[in-house]
Amino acid sequence: MARAPHDPTRVIVMQIFQALLDRHQNEKVLSHVTIKAYPALSQEPPSRSDIIFTHKYGANIMQALIDSMALSNRAESLVSSYNTAALLIVEMACGETVQEFLLFILGIQQVALTADLELEAVHKCNLHCIAIALMSLISRVTGVNNLLEYTQKIIDARKEDAPYFLPPLLDPKKTTSTKINLCLPHLTIDKIALAESLQNAGMDSNRLQTGTPYALNQTDNPAHRHSWVDTVSNPQLPQRNSSADLTAYNADGDSVTSSPGVSKKMLAPEYNFEAMKRALAEPSEAMKREQREKQLQIVRTFREGDFEDLVRRTEPKHDLIQNRLNDLFNSLAVERQITQSDNKTQQLQAEKPIYETNFPELFYY
Structure with a gap:
């Protein structure tokens, strides 16, 4: 939906995503593109789950943002995409994810530098503006002074030669x-x-040096953005020389397979209570296949479905909630009436007339 050809649709999708990202009320603070610091910006270091989310799904999100920026030169659409990217940086940027965001910024600049794209000159200038603004933002958010100094040098040079x-x-x-x-x-x-x-600054730069900037109209496939999460969780992905791949490498340097002509015997599987528990806890292949089909169906629905249909599907069922509340209140009212009637009956039975108390023998039959 972020790549929809209709500008208002893309703006609405960006607003929805901004509402999901904004956990510190920064949406209005980041609503304008600037290279200056945001004094009212509120932030905190991302959690471990945020970092894992960025490594696993950040590539698809940032790719969609680049495609959205290249579709239209309308100020509203570009500012909305910038706002989403800025919120993503503020919420997820740290020492472990800064290289991925720098490749994202380089990808925005690459779209502006590509001569094959039929973009207007003003559109390319605006992409350069967004790239340098995000560069200034991530330098301040991560606190890397060397990045901030380099960004300031580019800003000073542009003020003299190309203020546009x-x-x-x-x-x-x-x-x-x-x-x-x-x-x-x-x-x-x-x-x-x-x-x-x-x-x-004493930080790792291997991902930035070996990786390529995000390109326009890439396929939404996590495999094209390698991360340690995908390496460990998916053994079908191509393995690369990194510290993350050590967890998936089971070779033994001192094994007999290192000697020529000697074959290594396969050890028998371990049969114990823990192995049985793992086997019972793991979902079956049918359940895994059904879950994958459901996920693909959901992704296909949100990607190819009409916006009005998605709104109709996701709108809350007010009538159902109202009926359930009415049933609950009615049941509580009936219980209250029954309790009050029981109390009155017990009270009448407990109150005997005074003559029955003083002259009980008159009432014997």
Whole structure:
């Protein structure tokens, strides 16, 4: 839905995603594109689950944001995409995820630098503005001073040579593209310089050096963005030389297989109570297949279904909730009436007339 050709639809999808991401009420703070610091920004370090989520699903989210930015040059659409990307950085950026976000920013810049795309000059300038604004934001959020210094050098150079590469965003109706020079490589964000900034700060830069920036119209497939989560959880993915792959490598350096002509005997499986518990706790193949089919059906529905149909499916069932509440209140009222009638009966039985108490022999039969 983030790639829908209709601009208002994309804006609505971005607003929904912003509501899900915004846990510290930063949506209004980040609603304008700027290279300056946000004084009212509220943030806290991401949790471990946030980091795992970013490694596993961040690639698809950031890819969809790049595709959305390239679809339209309308200011409302670009600002909405920037707001979503900025919220994602504020909520998820840290030392373990900063390289992935830097590749995302380089991907936005790459779209603006690609000559094959039929984008207007103003549109490309706005993409450069968004890239440098996100670069300034992530430098401040992660607290990496080397990144902030490098970003400030680019900003100062653009102020002198190409101020249209800096926020605020340009209006296509009020800007003439004849005065815009896009061939300024010394004003672009350099991947090697980013890697050196991370190294000087004592941080890992291997992912940034070996990885490629996000490209336009890539397939939503987690395999094209390698992460340690996918390596451990999915043995079918191609293995790479990284510390994460050690958990999936079962070779024994001192085994007999290291000697030529000697074969290693396979050990018998371990049969004990713990193995039985694991076998019983694991879902069956049929359940796994059914769960995968349900997930694919849900993804297909949200990707290919009409927006009105999705709204109708997800809107709350007010009538059902109201009927259940009415039944509950009616049952409570009936119980209260029964309790009150029982109390009155017991009270009448407990109150004897005074003459029965003083002259009981008169009432013997």
